[in-house]
């Protein structure tokens with residue numbers, strides 16, 4: 215259920231603009247990898263190439279390879295819809311479908327995949343996904359109420375249950391806690407720690423403490439100036455990045471001496 219990601223000499227473009235240049239990295243299964251770096255260095259852009267969401271923007275394209283357990287996501291004949299089923303994504307702002315019930319929100323991705331299910335299978339899946347996202351106890355008595363009636367932190371966990379309901383191999387998270395209060399943030403961080411038993415997780419975060427709390431490895435990206443491409447500067451064990459990084463720019467960034 216958890217796959218290895220290999221990024222090989224990846225260039226990421228918005229039309230002619232090279233936003234991210236020459237990234238190569240291996241991301242291990244059952245681990246959490248944090249992408250950190252200053253605004254505009256391409257963290258979210260790179261994240262979106264890992265499930266082919268980048269190319270949903272007109273003119274956006276990549277050069278290079280992204281392999282999932284050895285298979286090139288950008289190979290000929292690969293269906294981006296199937297890729298997105300294997301590689302789920304959770305966004306900065308929780309985005310449950312507002313008019314749908316909690317139950318239907320959990321099932322939304324599965325329904326999109328045209329999977330027909332009996333009522334009892336659907337009930338099982340809803341329960342398993344909500345338990346998996348640590349939300350079941352809080353919502354089990356109101357599954358037919360709208361998802362928009364939940365708190366921000368609960369909505370984010372609802373989005374995580376929607377993502378895991380389709381049984382992905384990888385979970386991408388783009389600043390999943392940036393709109394949450396500290397208690398909800400801790401709940402999501404605990405959940406990330408549990409989810410890594412089953413999934414490969416990549417998280418973009420601006421919060422250094424969060425990167426050091428949740429991730430096994432950290433990738434620091436930087437940008438030489440406006441209009442220049444973002445680059446991967448250093449990628450290592452999180453403890454090393456935050457204690458004895460090899461590159462001065464990493465040290466400056468993690469110690470807050472940046473810019």
Ligand SMILES: Nc1ncnc2c1ncn2[C@@H]1O[C@H](COP(=O)(O)OP(=O)(O)OP(=O)(O)O)[C@@H](O)[C@H]1O
Pocket residue numbers: 228231233251252253254255256257258259260271441444
């Ligand atoms: N849809 C788009 N069209 C054109 N350029 C874009 C688009 N989205 C992002 N960019 C550019 O790509 C570069 C990388 O942006 P990206 O959002 O990936 O950076 P980031 O490191 O995630 O930033 P932040 O930390 O502020 O979210 C920036 O120069 C940005 O302006």
